[in-house]
Amino acid sequence: MTNDNIPNPYGWKRSMRAGLSFRPVAEDDMPFLARVYASTGRETLAATALNETQKAAILLLQFRAQHAHFQQHYPQADMLVVMGGGHDIGRLYLARWPNRHGIIDLTLLPEFRRHGAGEVLLRDLTEEAAAAAKDVTILIDKFNPAMRLLRRLGFATEEDKGAHDLLRWSA
Numbered sequence: 001m002t003n004d005n006i007p008n009p010y011g012w013k014r015s016m017r018a019g020l021s022f023r024p025v026a027e028d029d030m031p032f033l034a035r036v037y038a039s040t041g042r043e044t045l046a047a048t049a050l051n052e053t054q055k056a057a058i059l060l061l062q063f064r065a066q067h068a069h070f071q072q073h074y075p076q077a078d079m080l081v082v083m084g085g086g087h088d089i090g091r092l093y094l095a096r097w098p099n100r101h102g103i104i105d106l107t108l109l110p111e112f113r114r115h116g117a118g119e120v121l122l123r124d125l126t127e128e129a130a131a132a133a134k135d136v137t138i139l140i141d142k143f144n145p146a147m148r149l150l151r152r153l154g155f156a157t158e159e160d161k162g163a164h165d166l167l168r169w170s171a
């Protein structure tokens with residue numbers, strides 16, 4: 001299986017049925033990915049006295065730093081744009097380590113959240129990992145509402161890391 005075999009390179013059946021497809025991130029995707037990043041990063045700047053221009057500048061710098069960090073630390077990870085209904089709707093970064101799958105990031109643009117895409121994707125990921133006798137881990141902010149979804153899908157806290165929890169799913 002190669003990553004270039006769009007639309008369903010990973011055999012993710014639920015995603016395919018839900019009309020989701022994927023493509024590896026390319027240089028042209030940077031403005032879109034910056035928008036995806038800003039859609040969550042903006043919340044952390046909400047309480048500051050910065051104006052919108054300043055916030056946008058900071059978010060862009062943070063996005064670039066994060067992107068460089070991911071590329072440096074997870075060179076083998078799949079960095080994917082998630083597409084659905086003819087739109088680019090989010091990003092999925094997934095590292096397939098020898099003993100587990102690590103979700104580095106899963107973020108959808110706000111207008112595409114709460115329609116079931118996240119659950120579909122996470123179920124495909126856990127199923128893929130289980131077929132390879134692996135677990136799935138994700139680091140998530142303790143107060144992230146996505147925690148409810150992850151718990152429902154069977155992710156359990158493995159380690160309390162202060163502001164974040166490391167969650168693990170096992171078959």
Ligand SMILES: CC(C)(COP(=O)(O)OP(=O)(O)OC[C@H]1O[C@@H](n2cnc3c(N)ncnc32)[C@H](O)[C@@H]1OP(=O)(O)O)[C@@H](O)C(=O)NCCC(=O)NCCS
Pocket residue numbers: 040105106107108109112113114115116117118119120140144145146147148149150
């Ligand atoms: C986390 C995320 C990928 C889930 O995808 P999604 O398509 O929105 O999720 P689904 O529609 O499949 O499932 C919705 C469930 O997610 C949880 N959830 C996610 N975001 C939520 C929000 N803002 N408010 C309330 N519940 C939320 C809830 O459990 C909800 O189901 P429930 O209302 O029945 O409890 C998406 O919401 C997102 O991009 N959030 C911002 C980025 C993020 O927090 N990523 C964390 C990594 S998982």
